Amino acid sequence: MSDTIERVKQVTVDLLGIDVDQIADQSRFVEDLGAESIQSIELVAAFEEEFDIEMDEDAALAITNVSAAAVFIDKVIAGG
Amino acid sequence: MNPEYRKLSQADIELLVANGCRSDSWEKVSVFINLDINRLNGCEFHGAVSIGRQELMLESPDGLPRLAQLLNSRFNNVTIGNNCHIANVNGWLSNLDIADQVIIENVGSIICDGESAFGNGQVIEVLNEGGGRELKITTRTSAQTAYLNTLYRHRTKLINRLDAIADDFTEKSKSNRAAIGNQVRILNCGTLRNVQVGTGAHLEGVSTLENGTVDSSLEAPTFIGADVTADNFIIQKGAKVIDNAMLSACLIGEGTRIGKQFSAENSALFANCEGFHSEVCSILAGPYTVTHHRSTLLIAGLFSFFNAGSATNQSNHMYKLGPVHQGILERGCKTGSGSYLLWPARVGAFSAIMGKHSANFDTADFPFSYLDIINGKSYLIPGMNFFTVGTLRDGLKWPNRDRRKNADKLDLIIFDLLSPFTVQKMLRGQQTMQELYIKTVKGQESVLHNGIHIKRLLLKTCGRYYQMALDMYFGDLLVRRIEALGQEATPAAIGSPDPDGEAGNGEWVDVNGLLCRQSRLERLIVKIETGQINDFDRLQAAFQALYSAYRSDEWNWYLAIFEELQGKKLSEATNEDLEGMLDIWQKATRKYLNLVANDAKKEFADNVRKAYGIDGYQDDDFTAVRGTYSNNKFVKQLADMATEFERRYHFALNSINQQQK
Numbered sequence: 001m002s003d004t005i006e007r008v009k010q011v012t013v014d015l016l017g018i019d020v021d022q023i024a025d026q027s028r029f030v031e032d033l034g035a036e037s038i039q040s041i042e043l044v045a046a047f048e049e050e051f052d053i054e055m056d057e058d059a060a061l062a063i064t065n066v067s068a069a070a071v072f073i074d075k076v077i078a079g080g
Numbered sequence: 081m082n083p084e085y086r087k088l089s090q091a092d093i094e095l096l097v098a099n100g101c102r103s104d105s106w107e108k109v110s111v112f113i114n115l116d117i118n119r120l121n122g123c124e125f126h127g128a129v130s131i132g133r134q135e136l137m138l139e140s141p142d143g144l145p146r147l148a149q150l151l152n153s154r155f156n157n158v159t160i161g162n163n164c165h166i167a168n169v170n171g172w173l174s175n176l177d178i179a180d181q182v183i184i185e186n187v188g189s190i191i192c193d194g195e196s197a198f199g200n201g202q203v204i205e206v207l208n209e210g211g212g213r214e215l216k217i218t219t220r221t222s223a224q225t226a227y228l229n230t231l232y233r234h235r236t237k238l239i240n241r242l243d244a245i246a247d248d249f250t251e252k253s254k255s256n257r258a259a260i261g262n263q264v265r266i267l268n269c270g271t272l273r274n275v276q277v278g279t280g281a282h283l284e285g286v287s288t289l290e291n292g293t294v295d296s297s298l299e300a301p302t303f304i305g306a307d308v309t310a311d312n313f314i315i316q317k318g319a320k321v322i323d324n325a326m327l328s329a330c331l332i333g334e335g336t337r338i339g340k341q342f343s344a345e346n347s348a349l350f351a352n353c354e355g356f357h358s359e360v361c362s363i364l365a366g367p368y369t370v371t372h373h374r375s376t377l378l379i380a381g382l383f384s385f386f387n388a389g390s391a392t393n394q395s396n397h398m399y400k401l402g403p404v405h406q407g408i409l410e411r412g413c414k415t416g417s418g419s420y421l422l423w424p425a426r427v428g429a430f431s432a433i434m435g436k437h438s439a440n441f442d443t444a445d446f447p448f449s450y451l452d453i454i455n456g457k458s459y460l461i462p463g464m465n466f467f468t469v470g471t472l473r474d475g476l477k478w479p480n481r482d483r484r485k486n487a488d489k490l491d492l493i494i495f496d497l498l499s500p501f502t503v504q505k506m507l508r509g510q511q512t513m514q515e516l517y518i519k520t521v522k523g524q525e526s527v528l529h530n531g532i533h534i535k536r537l538l539l540k541t542c543g544r545y546y547q548m549a550l551d552m553y554f555g556d557l558l559v560r561r562i563e564a565l566g567q568e569a570t571p572a573a574i575g576s577p578d579p580d581g582e583a584g585n586g587e588w589v590d591v592n593g594l595l596c597r598q599s600r601l602e603r604l605i606v607k608i609e610t611g612q613i614n615d616f617d618r619l620q621a622a623f624q625a626l627y628s629a630y631r632s633d634e635w636n637w638y639l640a641i642f643e644e645l646q647g648k649k650l651s652e653a654t655n656e657d658l659e660g661m662l663d664i665w666q667k668a669t670r671k672y673l674n675l676v677a678n679d680a681k682k683e684f685a686d687n688v689r690k691a692y693g694i695d696g697y698q699d700d701d702f703t704a705v706r707g708t709y710s711n712n713k714f715v716k717q718l719a720d721m722a723t724e725f726e727r728r729y730h731f732a733l734n735s736i737n738q739q740q741k
Contacts, residue, residue, distance in 0.1 A: 030682075030685065030687055031685070031686050031687045037464075037682075038450060038452060038461050038464065041461065041464060041538065041541060041542075042535060042537055042538065044541060045535075045537035045538055045540065045541040046537055048540070048541070049537060056671065057541075057544065057545070057548070057671060057675060058670075058671045058672075058674035058675045058678065059674075061675065061678055062674070062678050
């Protein structure tokens with residue numbers, strides 16, 4: 001989980017072009033990090049590539065913050 | 081002379097003169113045999129004037145009764161039907177045939193000053209401002225006719241034949257007298273010159289109309305309102321043109337609403353369009369083209385089911401050979417505030433365009449997309465507009481907003497969002513994205529395709545959005561088939577072609593609102609070219625046949641696509657296969673409804689509450705004004721859709737299982 005969350009943060013930082021110290025576990029992608037709707041889709045795609053997984057679009061786009069994204073990704077990796 | 085009419089007697093003339101009437105040719109005035117001559121007061125008659133029986137009280141739009149009478153008006157070569165109220169025409173009523181129960185009051189002049197076709201045959205330069213796509217407008221011109229006439233210019237024989245149909249109609253429309261139909265109301269208007277006014281039309285406060293037809297019927301009355309000016313126009317049944325609108329060389333379609341200083345030139349706006357505030361020039365606007373904002377210009381473009389955001393603009397001019405460029409926004413597009421497109425460009429159906437685009441691109445094979453600007457460049461996000469609240473709401477609202485009340489509707493409209501037209505494009509778009517993904521190296525941020533960038537990361541993800549749409553569409557077709565077959569839903573029956581449909585996986589086209597197989601359209605074109613279709617009645621009937629074939633053709637197209645994609649015929653599918661297909665449909669539809677629901681949730685998120693609660697109590701203020709997610713009307717509708725979907729799924733599954741037993 002701790003590795004996942006750090007990788008989620010790094011992907012997010014790279015894609016949204018923000019500083020790494022701006023992002024926390026509970027940061028919300030839209031409200032706190034300023035992700036626009038198109039960027040939300042890009043984030044899903046970037047997570048998929050980073051973790052070599054395929055995420056259900058509806059469930060993935062319903063995720064609102066960094067920590068929830070990491071939990072979700074771990075679940076997908078575990079085949080849940 | 082009509083046997084019910086008679087010449088004026090000397091006693092009549094004396095009474096008329098006593099009532100303030102005058103004429104230099106009393107002998108040319110004929111009246112209904114039992115006309116009460118006292119119904120004519122303060123009138124001047126020139127040339128041949130005939131006056132019908134004047135007995136009734138008429139109902140006026142202001143709710144106050146009007147006595148059938150002629151009062152303080154001037155007539156020159158006019159026939160007046162029965163029970164008309166004509167009062168205070170300060171200029172002239174000249175060369176007119178006024179039907180029954182007409183009210184004309186406080187009007188400058190209504191005249192026909194020579195032979196006129198009343199706007200029929202008027203050439204308008206649509207789509208390409210520089211010319212080359214001229215359309216001859218008539219009261220019978222439909223969105224479909226205009227499509228062929230303007231977009232098939234390479235078929236010279238076709239264009240000549242279509243022009244001949246329009247010319248023939250125009251010739252038959254010509255007259256030295258203008259007709260004012262039954263129950264027309266013309267109140268407080270300025271000048272109408274060479275204008276036909278159809279049955280039941282209501283003109284009030286109009287400034288000037290010149291060389292045109294206001295088509296109308298009692299079931300679909302047309303209204304022209306305050307300070308409207310129009311020249312060289314056709315306004316079709318049930319339209320409403322009000323509030324200082326300015327029209328020049330335009331066709332206004334059935335049920336279309338125009339107002340609030342809207343100005344239009346060389347443009348055709350077909351059924352159920354809305355034009356307010358803004359400006360259009362040389363546009364071919366198919367059904368449901370909507371522009372509401374003052375700073376919006378639509379120019380040299382093809383649109384339908386379109387919604388223009390404020391300050392939408394396009395340029396068709398590169399200061400070289402003149403305004404020769406054109407653009408196509410396929411059905412269902414919308415533009416965000418301040419969006420700009422550099423023509424020439426073509427945008428795929430149901431796409432949302434945001435930002436200022438200075439590239440010339442073609443996204444026709446990528447419907448339901450977002451087009452946005454990232455770091456000054458145009459980017460395409462394929463499929464992203466498929467699962468938005470806006471697209472779903474649009475799809476639900478259009479059929480419910482058909483304002484056309486006349487039975488003889490001209491424009492033929494298929495409303496489906498998912499159809500062979502959009503789905504064939506998604507199949508191609510999906511294939512293209514797969515190929516681009518394979519070709520693109522991992523470090524590459526984006527690929528340039530047909531003039532627009534697509535982010536490499538999205539090539540895979542967006543392909544899945546299309547797959548979701550395809551799964552939903554194909555599943556829905558299957559379920560519709562099972563529902564129609566009921567107890568007879570065996571795999572063989574399900575997989576059988578529709579005898580009324582055309583076979584094959586051929587191309588589909590959007591003929592300005594009418595979706596059809598290109599092969600059928602081609603045959604229709606040949607019939608026009610060979611003269612088998614040589615008038616508007618036959619042309620309308622031929623388009624109607626295409627319209628009627630839609631569902632049958634759609635099913636047969638699906639059978640062919642199924643075979644192409646699955647490698648076997650649907651009729652060879654086992655019950656297990658069918659169950660599997662229903663499962664795929666279920667997953668895709670549930671996913672779609674969840675995505676739309678998520679999109680709707682964004683309308684209630686924290687970040688959209690920023691301008692609420694001016695002195696605190698932000699959530700309370702927001703809830704008071706916007707309500708809650710769960711109480712939202714659309715969200716409830718979405719829940720109902722989910723319930724209905726589950727019912728259909730279980731019905732289809734049970735039908736198949738019944739067959740197994």
